[in-house]
Amino acid sequence: MARYVALGVFVLLVVFLGIGLTLDPREVPSPLIGKPAPAFSLPTVADPSQQLGSQDFQGRVSLLNVWASWCVSCREEHPLLVDLARQKGSVAIFGLNYKDARADAQRWLAALGNPYAASAFDEDGRVGIEWGVYGVPETFIIDRRGVIRHKHIGPITPKAWEKTLLPLILQLEAEPARS
Numbered sequence: 001m002a003r004y005v006a007l008g009v010f011v012l013l014v015v016f017l018g019i020g021l022t023l024d025p026r027e028v029p030s031p032l033i034g035k036p037a038p039a040f041s042l043p044t045v046a047d048p049s050q051q052l053g054s055q056d057f058q059g060r061v062s063l064l065n066v067w068a069s070w071c072v073s074c075r076e077e078h079p080l081l082v083d084l085a086r087q088k089g090s091v092a093i094f095g096l097n098y099k100d101a102r103a104d105a106q107r108w109l110a111a112l113g114n115p116y117a118a119s120a121f122d123e124d125g126r127v128g129i130e131w132g133v134y135g136v137p138e139t140f141i142i143d144r145r146g147v148i149r150h151k152h153i154g155p156i157t158p159k160a161w162e163k164t165l166l167p168l169i170l171q172l173e174a175e176p177a178r179s
Contacts, residue, residue, distance in 0.1 A: 077155035095119030
């Protein structure tokens with residue numbers, strides 16, 4: 001009898017493992033989707049006397065990219081962000097520099113280009129935690145009302161941009177502005 005119980009437990013574990021292996025780890029649902037972006041106000045990377053906050057997302061579709069100078073995957077996606085920022089009429093791209101040193105972040109942007117309209121400096125990572133960030137890079141799409149509509153985990157690739165992010169941005173930009 002004990003053999004059958006052990007065999008049954010083993011079969012169940014194999015089934016759950018098999019199901020788990022078919023899931024995409026980049027598709028972790030965020031409890032913030034459909035909810036207002038968490039309120040914050042932080043100094044910018046470029047100038048500690050300037051602030052960037054959730055109020056800056058109001059009235060336009062925005063992309064918030066969480067990044068760090070020490071992040072290898074951030075370096076991978078950065079040229080795409082720079083290209084997107086150069087395109088006329090592109091979505092507003094903001095940054096959240098996560099658990100970094102300001103001087104390192106400034107050097108990184110100076111060397112690789114700065115795609116951000118502004119980038120908030122989240123030295124201790126508290127704002128990132130409020131946004132549900134557990135690694136970098138992560139990117140959020142925020143609608144005109146300041147509501148988070150999508151979370152992309154990992155570097156943005158041209159495929160992810162074309163198939164997921166851009167269509168959503170275009171859809172949100174086409175929605176009538178609400179007062």
